[in-house]
Every structure is written in C-alpha cells, then in structure tokens.
Amino acid sequence: MRLFSRTPRVEQLKVVIVGAGEVGFHIARRLAQESKQVVVVDQSAEALRRVSEVLDVQTVQGSGCSPVVLSDAGVMDAHIFLAVTDSDEINIISCLFANAIAPDSRKIARIRNEEYHLFQDALTNEPLSISTIINPEKEVIKAIDRMLAMPGAVDFSEFADGQVKLVGVRLEQGPLIGRRLMQFREVVDDVNVIIAAIVRKDELIIPGGSDEILAGDIVYFACKDTSLETVRRISGHDTAPVKSALIIGGGNIGLRLAMLFERKGLHVKLVDKDKARCMVLAEKLNTTLVLHGDGTDQDFLREENVDAMDVVISLTSDEEINILSSLLAKNLGAKKTVTRVNKAAYQPLVSAIGIDNSVSPRLAAVNSILHHIRRGKVLSSVSIRGEGAEALEAVALADSDVVGKPVRELGFPRGTLLLAIVRGKEVVIPSGDSIINPEDRIIILTTREEVSRVEQALTVKLSQL
Structure with missing residues (x-):
C-alpha cells in the first residue's frame, strides 16, 4: 500500500472564525480549499457577503462577543476557534465565551497590544484558556x-x-x-x-x-x-552584512524593529511625520537617530544620505506611502528596500515595480495561525509564495507505510517533494534511497491542491485507512 494511494477516512476538521477581515478571509479560503468545515462570524453584512460569494463556507452575522451568536455558529462542536478581528478586546471576549461553550476546543487569538502580552498567564489559563496568541507585529x-x-x-x-x-x-x-x-x-x-x-x-x-x-x-x-x-x-548576491538602516514610520512595528537593530549594533535612522510621536520615539530609543520628516520627500531623503543606506524599510500604516517611499529610496541609490503592504492584492505587484521585498502583518498572521492549525502528527506548516504551496513538518508514525521504505517507493503525488528527514540532531537531505525511521521528523513541500491529502496521510495511521 502506498502512502497516498487512497484518501484517509478522518473526521472533518471544524473551524469557527470570528472576523471576516483580511486575516479571517484568507484563513477561511485556505481551510475551505482543504475541505475543512469552516464557519465565519462577523457583524458586517458586507464582509460576510464577500466571504460567501467567493468561498464555500458557512457565515453567521453577529458579534463574536455574543454567546448566542457563537452557539448559532456551532462553537460547541468546533475543533478550533479563531478570534482574528482587528480588536484585541473582541478577540479576548470571544475566547472567553468560546471556552465556556466548548472548553475542549483549541482557541487561537490575534492580540497586538503589548500590554496584554505582559499578562500571558491570564490569557492562557482559565477562564480564557487561549492555546496560542498571535501578534502580527512581532x-x-x-x-x-x-x-x-x-x-x-x-x-x-x-x-x-x-x-x-x-x-x-x-x-x-x-x-x-x-x-x-x-x-x-x-x-x-x-x-x-x-x-x-x-x-x-x-x-x-x-x-x-x-x-x-x-x-x-x-x-x-x-x-x-x-x-x-x-x-x-x-545566489549571486553581495554577501556584505547590513550595517545601516533607514526606517520610515515610527509606529509599533517601526519602534520594535529599531530596538532590535540597536541590539544588533546597526546604525539606525527612524523617520516619522508626527512631531509628538518623534519625541516619544526619542525617549524610548538609545542610539537610533529619530528624524521628524516625510519619507516621500525626495529632498529629505537625499539630505539624509539614503544612497548610503544598506536598507530602507517603509512601515507606515499607509501602503501607498510605503510603496512610494521605497521607490524613491531605490531611485536615489538605496541598496535594498523592504515595504509593508497590507492588501493581499498588492503583493504580486510589488516586485514587478522594482521593490525588493514586501512584508504584511496580516499575511504574517495568517501564516502563523496556519502554522498552529495542523492536526495530530503534523507539527507545523509554512505557506510558500502566499498560497501556492505549503511546507509541512510531521512525525513519521511507527506503523505507517512511510516508514522503512526507500523514498522513491513512497508514491508521492506530483507536486510533492520530501525536503528533509530529521533524526534527533542529525539532518538528512534525502535521496531516492533514503529511508524514514519511526519518530523521524519529515519535512514535505506540497502544492495547495495536495495539502489536504498530504496532511491526512501524515496524520492517520495507514492501518485506519
């Protein structure tokens, strides 16, 4: 019997998602594509309309803070509960009622305010019992x-x-x-x-x-x-380490990144348009030079010698400003640019217009949440190029057909590749002759279309097929 020769008979995973914004929408889309049972809860009829028109999922209109709405969404028999609205408070209260209704479900919450993270025990213990806290900014x-x-x-x-x-x-x-x-x-x-x-x-x-x-x-x-x-x-790239950075945008992400760069010993300049915010930043930072200015002003960038910077990182909350400032910095001679882009639709355009790299707090949250959703012996997962493929890390079950055979005989479907076998502290980059032992960690890259089959095959013992 081959690993992927037939579809495993497993209980369908049910996920309830509170929040139909960018994060909730993209998680729902990924899970629906994998034939998971998904219910999306949101107060906005327009947001739910977008979900229902594009995705094969159930929607419930109402507040995620309402135990009645959560009951209507079927939280009582959900395996996983996700609270991913833009409000930390709504996410926390939603988890409170979800835990009261379904204490055995796994609860994952998107929480950005650093003050809440100072009380980690209060979030992860009763009465909330949040299993995983995701901070998109981190x-x-x-x-x-x-x-x-x-x-x-x-x-x-x-x-x-x-x-x-x-x-x-x-x-x-x-x-x-x-x-x-x-x-x-x-x-x-x-x-x-x-x-x-x-x-x-x-x-x-x-x-x-x-x-x-x-x-x-x-x-x-x-x-x-x-x-x-x-x-x-x-790779054909200059391997000189980054020694200097210009950060445009002094919000929470810009501040935290400047603190990280200070610890690494980089020469850092941090720019923000708000004079009052600049004063706050100057008090919290040590070696970083805080500048009051406009990252889209060519003369300002030129005066600050942007051409001498190893990297310019645009992190304001306005992605149009981020894109423009990165293009200007690149045109003025900056060696490398990194741009914060929130809208998923903009992601494919970034490299096409000459920006080196883009980051998205929302997509980072999606990837991090998906990392924690996988079942059973699947330890983690990472999305590749948005949603094109996924790399899964799993434990090889002792009595499954994946164990004890050469890799070439495992019958992987097209578009699936075994990347590595980890045995304790030993890492094997496999060949066709490599053999997987019981309890080995295996890392598999697979296309979006095959994710569900691969996940199930790695989770379920073949004796159960």
Whole structure:
C-alpha cells in the first residue's frame, strides 16, 4: 500500500472564525480549499457577503462577543476557534465565551497590544484558556530580520528548531542561471542543499530534472542550517552584512524593529511625520537617530544620505506611502528596500515595480495561525509564495507505510517533494534511497491542491485507512 494511494477516512476538521477581515478571509479560503468545515462570524453584512460569494463556507452575522451568536455558529462542536478581528478586546471576549461553550476546543487569538502580552498567564489559563496568541507585529519583525540575514532572500522559514532552512532567493546572476536541475550537482557539491521550488512570474513550479533556472526566478533552497553559507555563495548576491538602516514610520512595528537593530549594533535612522510621536520615539530609543520628516520627500531623503543606506524599510500604516517611499529610496541609490503592504492584492505587484521585498502583518498572521492549525502528527506548516504551496513538518508514525521504505517507493503525488528527514540532531537531505525511521521528523513541500491529502496521510495511521 502506498502512502497516498487512497484518501484517509478522518473526521472533518471544524473551524469557527470570528472576523471576516483580511486575516479571517484568507484563513477561511485556505481551510475551505482543504475541505475543512469552516464557519465565519462577523457583524458586517458586507464582509460576510464577500466571504460567501467567493468561498464555500458557512457565515453567521453577529458579534463574536455574543454567546448566542457563537452557539448559532456551532462553537460547541468546533475543533478550533479563531478570534482574528482587528480588536484585541473582541478577540479576548470571544475566547472567553468560546471556552465556556466548548472548553475542549483549541482557541487561537490575534492580540497586538503589548500590554496584554505582559499578562500571558491570564490569557492562557482559565477562564480564557487561549492555546496560542498571535501578534502580527512581532511576526513581521521576525520576517524582516530573516530577510536581512540572507542577501536576496524574499522568503525564509525554519523547521526542526532551526536545523532545516527553506530560503527563497531571487536569482539575477550567478552560476545557476541557465542551468537545468539535472546539472545542479555540477555547480553545488554540497549534498545538504537541494532546490525545492521555483517561482517564475508568480507561477509556482515544483521542478524536475529538465527544468531550467532563469534570471529573475525566485528559487527555494532547502538546506541544513550549516549549509546556509553555500546558498549565499551560489545566489549571486553581495554577501556584505547590513550595517545601516533607514526606517520610515515610527509606529509599533517601526519602534520594535529599531530596538532590535540597536541590539544588533546597526546604525539606525527612524523617520516619522508626527512631531509628538518623534519625541516619544526619542525617549524610548538609545542610539537610533529619530528624524521628524516625510519619507516621500525626495529632498529629505537625499539630505539624509539614503544612497548610503544598506536598507530602507517603509512601515507606515499607509501602503501607498510605503510603496512610494521605497521607490524613491531605490531611485536615489538605496541598496535594498523592504515595504509593508497590507492588501493581499498588492503583493504580486510589488516586485514587478522594482521593490525588493514586501512584508504584511496580516499575511504574517495568517501564516502563523496556519502554522498552529495542523492536526495530530503534523507539527507545523509554512505557506510558500502566499498560497501556492505549503511546507509541512510531521512525525513519521511507527506503523505507517512511510516508514522503512526507500523514498522513491513512497508514491508521492506530483507536486510533492520530501525536503528533509530529521533524526534527533542529525539532518538528512534525502535521496531516492533514503529511508524514514519511526519518530523521524519529515519535512514535505506540497502544492495547495495536495495539502489536504498530504496532511491526512501524515496524520492517520495507514492501518485506519
């Protein structure tokens, strides 16, 4: 029997989502595509109309703070409860009533205010019992930090406590351009590095040996943490570390990022249009130079020597301002730009107009929440290029057919690739002859269409099929 030879018979996962905004909508879409049972609750009829017109999910209009509305949404038999509105208070109260109605459900809440995070025990213990707290702002800062650690990186994920990296790098030059994958080992003799995926003009390719790497491709490398330097070397990018940064926007994200950069010893300038906010920032920061100014003013940027900056990061709450300031900085000579873009529809346009990298608090929240939703032996998951594919980390069940056979005999569906096997502290980048042992962690990349089958196959013992 092969791992993917038939569909496992498992109980359908039911998820109730409070909040039909960008975060709730994108999570609902992902879960609906995976044939999960999804109910979306929101007070806005217009927001629910958008959901119901596009997605095959159930909608309930009303407040997530109402126990009657939550009961109508079927919270009592939900496996997972998500509170992802823009209001921390609504999310907390929703979890309070959800826990009263369904104490055994797993509750995940989006909470941004740092003051609430100071009382972690009050949020995670009774009467709330929130299983996981997601702070989108912290997720964005982590994403920016990882991007800057790897020149040319547009995506950076870690698995198995950091032992395995999955890095998406835009290749404009270097030894891999024009090479087919079957020639990869002629250029890269490090067996701990493989190519997992290629993104070309927003098309995701799980490549075969005959696929060629072209200039402008985003190439996803899977590697051991000790082989990250190999990826840097073959990516064709300047590997000089970032030493200076200009941050445009002194909100919570800009402030936290400046604090992080200070701890790393970077030379930091932080710009904000609000004079009163600049005074607050100056009091909270130590070595950062706080400037009162407009990030879309060319003369101001020129005066601040933006051309000498290693990176310009635009983090205001207005994405049009962020895009414009990044384009101006790039035109004036900034080496690298990172732009905060909230609307998912804008994401594909960012690289097309010349901006190096984009980050989104909302999409960061979506990815982080999906990371915690997977069932059973699936430990975590990371979305690749928005929603094109997903990398899953799972534990190999002792009595499943995945154990004890060469990888080439496992019958993976097209578009699915085994990236790594983690056995204790040993990491194996597999070949066709590699064999998975019981309790190994395995990391699999699969297309969106196959996520549900792969998740179920990794969760359910084959004796139950």
